Amino acid sequence: MITTIALDLDNTLLTSEKTISLRTEKVLKQLHDNGIRVVLCTGRPIKAIQPLLKQLNLLTPDDYSITFNGGLVQQNATGDILARTSLSKADIKPLHAYAKQQGIPLDVIDLTQVFSLVDLGKSEYEAFLKGLMPFTDLSFADLPADDKFGKVVSASTKAVDNREQLPAEITNKFHAVPSRRNLLEFLPQHTDKASGLKQLLAHFDDDYSNLMAFGDEENDLGMLKAAKVGVAMDNAIPAVKAIATDHTLNNDDDGVAVFLEKYFSLV
Template sequence: MSDATEQITTIALDLDNTLLNSQKNISAANTAVLKQLHQQGKRIVLCTGRALTLIKPWLQQLDLTQPTDYSITYNGGLIQNNVTNEILSQTVLTKTDIAILYRDARKLDFPLDVLGIDGVYSLMELGKSDYENYLKHQLPFKNLTFEQLPEHEVYGKAVCATTEAVVQRIRYQLSPATQEKFQIVPSRREMLEFMPAGVNKAAGLKQLLAHFGDDFSNLMAFGDEENDLEMIQAAGIGVAMENAIPQVKAVAQAVTKNNDADGVAYYLRQYFQL
């Protein structure tokens, strides 16, 4: 490998519409290339809004089960060891924080699901969203009111899963208090996510890289959506998928093939001369 390829120690990958194809699978080509690079000593880090529990099958598929393998979950709010589940870093919300968002949800009429440690709470007075179906019931859901939301539990994020039209309507009408308290970003066209202020995938990766004595110059990142923007911009090499939104392509150093054409494998083979 050249000095340039040796400089890259860590490869960060968004999941939906980046590493995953339209069938929500990691292709054989992507699997083979990532396994090869991991065996050569590169860190492979999945970066997602999902909980670690939900990505375990993909971690197993890619053999990301070594003691030094980590994932970035909750869009940067949680950094966990893939094997032990040990938390390297965590940024959380309290019920008091959620109350600020809840007032907006009541006023603007949108559904809200709150992700706790052991499952998801659907705030039923706001209407049941499609989030449970979207997750295919892979996490336990509990239907309750905001008043019943546990007072002393901490929360990773809140999610508004609705129609694209509602997402577009509400995201620019949220109160200044909500905009100050939360990092607000669509993870897909029909889903708006609310993380603690300052949380994004780049912030999580910065902490993980520092843990290993590295920085952004050692990072290559792949993404397609608005919640990937910061990490694509921060990475030494930021790669946008061909199917990425224009904002991501604008800050990327390279554009690869789309997620149904093994875009991740295509770029990695070229860059690392595999």
């Protein structure tokens, strides 16, 4: 039995205008009211998705989100952490050296802010987030040594294109995955949306057999493979379509709502 619906955000739940359509909002609220867990799964911090959580009324004690692409499992209303994997400054040091060698930018993210490592050059990541989190510009030497970081991102097409050539000292420590065509994310090793969902499902004495997931990009592959019902959007990349159990319309044609209405026989 499906008890949990996991939803990627950009180009899956959200339209091209970065909104949740009224039809999709109605369907998700109906299922949530019927006892189905609705879990937003994103690389963003929970502060950045609060408007979406409020829109969908996902603010009860049993409502959680997967943030930092699986690195954090958080209670929506309070931000309390159920599970966490993180990186230290020491972990990031070899990545910084690699980025300097390659000429690619890095931004390092903790629970409350983004640190732009401007000794590598200012990236486009701040413009991409559009004010969703505060930014601090500093050099790697000034990065707080006692902080815990959820992920490091490189807003660079070059970083994405060259990820197959990452050296062992990087791949042994990080799970490197694109979340967009020009955004490469470096997560703690063995961390993805599937690992976060596994921890959340276990909290409710469930497992992947109770999971339905929707996605479109490479960072959604893990949860779509793991889910009992893995749904690829029509706008998904070929690799996602290839492993999905089901397919639906694109994100601008209410793909999520259309599939859920049929699967759960909603009126």
